[in-house]
Amino acid sequence: MEKTTRTIAPAEVERQLALCDQIAELTAQWPEQPLACVHTYGCQQNEADSEQLRGYLARMGYGFTDDPEKARLILINTCAIREHAEQRVLGNVGQLIHVKRRNPDVLICLCGCMMQEPQVAQKIKESYRHVDLVFGTHALWRFPEMVKSLLTHRSRIFQSPDEAGSIAEGIPVVRQDKVKAWVSIMYGCNNFCSYCIVPYTRGRERSRQPQLILDEVRQLVAEGYKDITLLGQNVNSYGKDLAEPMDFSDLLRACNDIPGEFLIRFMTSHPKDATQKLFETMASCAKVAPMLHLPFQAGNDRVLKVMNRRHTREQYLEKIRALKALIPDVVLTSDIIVGFPGETTEEFEDTLKVLEEVRFDALFTFIFSPRAGTPAASMDDPMPREQKLANFNRLVELQDKISEEKHAAYIGKTVRCLIDGVSDEPGFDFTARTPGNRLVRLTGQGDLVGQFCDVTITAANKWSLFGQLV
Ligand code: SAH
Ligand code: SF4
Numbered sequence: 018m019e020k021t022t023r024t025i026a027p028a029e030v031e032r033q034l035a036l037c038d039q040i041a042e043l044t045a046q047w048p049e050q051p052l053a054c055v056h057t058y059g060c061q062q063n064e065a066d067s068e069q070l071r072g073y074l075a076r077m078g079y080g081f082t083d084d085p086e087k088a089r090l091i092l093i094n095t096c097a098i099r100e101h102a103e104q105r106v107l108g109n110v111g112q113l114i115h116v117k118r119r120n121p122d123v124l125i126c127l128c129g130c131m132m133q134e135p136q137v138a139q140k141i142k143e144s145y146r147h148v149d150l151v152f153g154t155h156a157l158w159r160f161p162e163m164v165k166s167l168l169t170h171r172s173r174i175f176q177s178p179d180e181a182g183s184i185a186e187g188i189p190v191v192r193q194d195k196v197k198a199w200v201s202i203m204y205g206c207n208n209f210c211s212y213c214i215v216p217y218t219r220g221r222e223r224s225r226q227p228q229l230i231l232d233e234v235r236q237l238v239a240e241g242y243k244d245i246t247l248l249g250q251n252v253n254s255y256g257k258d259l260a261e262p263m264d265f266s267d268l269l270r271a272c273n274d275i276p277g278e279f280l281i282r283f284m285t286s287h288p289k290d291a292t293q294k295l296f297e298t299m300a301s302c303a304k305v306a307p308m309l310h311l312p313f314q315a316g317n318d319r320v321l322k323v324m325n326r327r328h329t330r331e332q333y334l335e336k337i338r339a340l341k342a343l344i345p346d347v348v349l350t351s352d353i354i355v356g357f358p359g360e361t362t363e364e365f366e367d368t369l370k371v372l373e374e375v376r377f378d379a380l381f382t383f384i385f386s387p388r389a390g391t392p393a394a395s396m397d398d399p400m401p402r403e404q405k406l407a408n409f410n411r412l413v414e415l416q417d418k419i420s421e422e423k424h425a426a427y428i429g430k431t432v433r434c435l436i437d438g439v440s441d442e443p444g445f446d447f448t449a450r451t452p453g454n455r456l457v458r459l460t461g462q463g464d465l466v467g468q469f470c471d472v473t474i475t476a477a478n479k480w481s482l483f484g485q486l487v
């Protein structure tokens with residue numbers, strides 16, 4: 018497979034930071050501090066990218082707002098995973114024309130996975146003339162030079178999406194949360210599941226150096242973070258491209274060895290690369306949360322093959338059994354696609370059988386959405402949408418029942434939870450997470466956010482648990 022990864026030299030990132038400082042000198046002379054409004058769609062990878070973009074913006078002198086009307090710079094970080102996601106973004110970008118009319122000085126910038134698709138970038142250029150800047154995922158590290166150029170020349174910028182995937186270290190971050198943090202350990206994906214756009218929008222797999230990841234985790238723990246999620250599209254293949262190979266299990270263990278009370282989570286895992294070694298590492302590392310998000314997409318072997326998932330249903334189930342043998346109460350979640358081209362209702366029922374056997378705690382379920390340029394987009398897709406919807410509803414109904422039963426089994430138990438926020442639901446003071454990441458709402462007093470506390474679970478529904486502090 019071609020290796021197109023480009024490691025960005027530290028001096029190049031330094032140059033971007035110097036540009037931030039030049040912009041900061043400029044913005045300091047404006048009558049009031051400029052605000053930036055950053056909106057993020059899509060997965061945690063995009064959230065993590067937005068934290069870097071905010072890091073750059075803060076260094077340029079921008080403050081932050083959620084209100085586009087108050088912003089001098091609007092940045093939308095987009096997701097291309099399903100058509101619905103793209104339509105939503107385009108709708109919202111279209112609306113921004115009114116903001117631009119009221120305030121011609123505002124800079125409207127679009128980035129992320131959609132902008133890595135050449136036809137989307139072209140469409141924005143032609144039909145959304147109020148957009149000032151478009152850049153894809155690979156150009157993120159050069160955001161300051163693009164802003165500098167916009168502020169000086171005021172002409173629209175369209176970054177060519179054919180730039181190679183890169184790894185850039187040393188970009189500042191402004192994190193959104195004080196308790197939970199994301200740490201990207203790798204970028205891109207080599208799997209080319211036949212329905213998926215990610216390998217095209219994120220490029221080939223590339224792993225960050227383990228020392229830099231461990232330094233970041235150590236720093237986060239020192240800053241008081243309690244819940245750290247290692248991110249990648251397929252974390253199980255971490256390290257394959259490193260000069261001195263280190264696999265994902267080794268990395269997890271090294272994170273676990275960092276002193277402090279905190280939890281390590283990770284996502285996403287691919288069944289074909291989830292190994293016995295990984296399961297043993299999870300079982301023996303106290304800080305690694307007892308949970309696994311392991312997408313299986315479909316329960317029928319023919320469908321899995323056309324999806325290019327490179328595992329069978331039985332291989333998947335075998336891995337789940339092996340993991341449950343080591344961690345009996347492991348929390349399991351998965352992603353499922355209903356209505357893949359050519360999937361019959363009978364084949365779909367194999368997916369239901371997997372649900373019944375595994376009994377996931379929760380699922381992320383999607384109806385197939387054709388993505389231009391992926392093999393599945395040109396496959397024969399005879400099933401009418403109503404039938405796909407009917408199948409989808411059966412799936413959701415079954416999972417709701419299982420989730421409700423699994424949650425009900427917590428009632429009466431005392432669980433050590435991490436209090437991670439203030440509850441927006443009346444009657445509850447805090448939200449918390451079980452080690453397996455199930456949501457708990459609870460009552461209590463004091464400044465408890467960020468603390469691990471024992472919670473007795475008193476009630477449950479299909480979405481969450483309810484409890485009292487012990
Ligand atoms: N790298 C992760 C997640 C990728 S995207 C993984 O491999 O599991 C998250 C989920 O979106 C996928 O697991 C899949 O269930 C869903 N998805 C991806 N492409 C899709 C498409 N074209 N239509 C519907 N769902 C899709
Ligand atoms: Fe997409 Fe498959 Fe890669 Fe996940 S593993 S990002 S589903 S191609």
Ligand code: F3S
Pocket residue numbers: 058059060061062063095096097098129130131214215218219
């Ligand atoms: Fe979406 Fe890109 Fe993530 S397509 S799901 S934001 S990798």
